[in-house]
Amino acid sequence: SAVISQKPSRDICQRGTSLTIxxxxxxxxxMMFWYRQQPGQSLTLIATANQGSEATYESGxxxxxxxxxxxxxxxxxxxxxxxSPEDSSIYLCSVGRTDTQYFGPGTRLTVL
Amino acid sequence: ELKVEQNPLFLSMQEGKNYTIYCNYSTTSDRLYWYRQDPGKSLESLFVLLSNGAVKQEGRLMASLDTKARLSTLHITAAVHDLSATYFCAVDPYNAGNMLTFGGGTRLMVKP
Known part of the structure; x- marks a missing residue:
C-alpha cells in the first residue's frame, strides 16, 4: 500500500486568491497524480507530475x-x-504502486 | 475520448437483497478498478482487475471484468447497512497502473 498525506485538509478561501496544496x-x-472531485461528482484527472520535468495536464x-x-x-x-467559487472541490493526490492507485485523504476547498 | 459509464447512479436497497452495479467503458483496457468512498472521505481501493475474465471477491462484494464486452460488474450479496457508500469504477486506458478515468459513481443506500 501507500501512505499519502495532504495539507491542508480543508480551507475556505476568498475569490481571487491562491491556495497551495x-x-x-x-x-x-x-509519477504523482492530481485529481479534482467537484461536489457530488466523480473524479477528474488534472495532471500528472513527474520529478524533474513539467507536469502533463489533461484537457481542460x-x-x-x-x-x-x-x-x-x-x-x-x-x-x-x-x-473562483467554481474551484470549490476536493483535490486529491494519488500514486500508483503494485498495480493499484492509492489516493490521499483529499483537500476540501471552499471558495467564497 | 474514453467514456466510463456506471449504472445505476443511485441505488436504494433493503438489507439482505442482492444487486449488481454495472460499469461500461468505451476503449480497450485490461485494467479496471473499483473504489469505495464514504461521505467526506477519500477513496478506498476495493478491487483491481487486471485481465479478461478476472473475478475477485471480498466479503459480500464480487467484481468481474469482461474486456471483450468492455464491462465490469460489482455484485452485492445480501447487502448490509455498512455497505452504504458511493462506489466508483475506474479504467486505466494505458494499462500502466496510473492515470485513471472514473465512472460517475453509484451511490448505494442500504436500508435496514
Whole structure:
C-alpha cells in the first residue's frame, strides 16, 4: 500500500486568491497524480507530475491555473490560482504502486 | 475520448437483497478498478482487475471484468447497512497502473 498525506485538509478561501496544496508520500514514486472531485461528482484527472520535468495536464486544465511542482520523488504541490467559487472541490493526490492507485485523504476547498 | 459509464447512479436497497452495479467503458483496457468512498472521505481501493475474465471477491462484494464486452460488474450479496457508500469504477486506458478515468459513481443506500 501507500501512505499519502495532504495539507491542508480543508480551507475556505476568498475569490481571487491562491491556495497551495501539499502531497507527501511515504516512499519514492515516479509519477504523482492530481485529481479534482467537484461536489457530488466523480473524479477528474488534472495532471500528472513527474520529478524533474513539467507536469502533463489533461484537457481542460492549464498550468497557469493549476501550477504543479515536483521537487523530489516523495512530494508534490498543486496550486489553485485566482480562485473562483467554481474551484470549490476536493483535490486529491494519488500514486500508483503494485498495480493499484492509492489516493490521499483529499483537500476540501471552499471558495467564497 | 474514453467514456466510463456506471449504472445505476443511485441505488436504494433493503438489507439482505442482492444487486449488481454495472460499469461500461468505451476503449480497450485490461485494467479496471473499483473504489469505495464514504461521505467526506477519500477513496478506498476495493478491487483491481487486471485481465479478461478476472473475478475477485471480498466479503459480500464480487467484481468481474469482461474486456471483450468492455464491462465490469460489482455484485452485492445480501447487502448490509455498512455497505452504504458511493462506489466508483475506474479504467486505466494505458494499462500502466496510473492515470485513471472514473465512472460517475453509484451511490448505494442500504436500508435496514
Amino acid at each position: 501539499q502531497c507527501q508520500v511515504d516512499s519514492q514514486v515516479t 486544465f492549464v498550468i497557469d491555473k493549476f501550477p504543479i511542482s515536483r521537487p523530489n520523488l516523495t512530494f508534490s504541490t498543486l496550486t489553485v490560482s485566482n480562485m
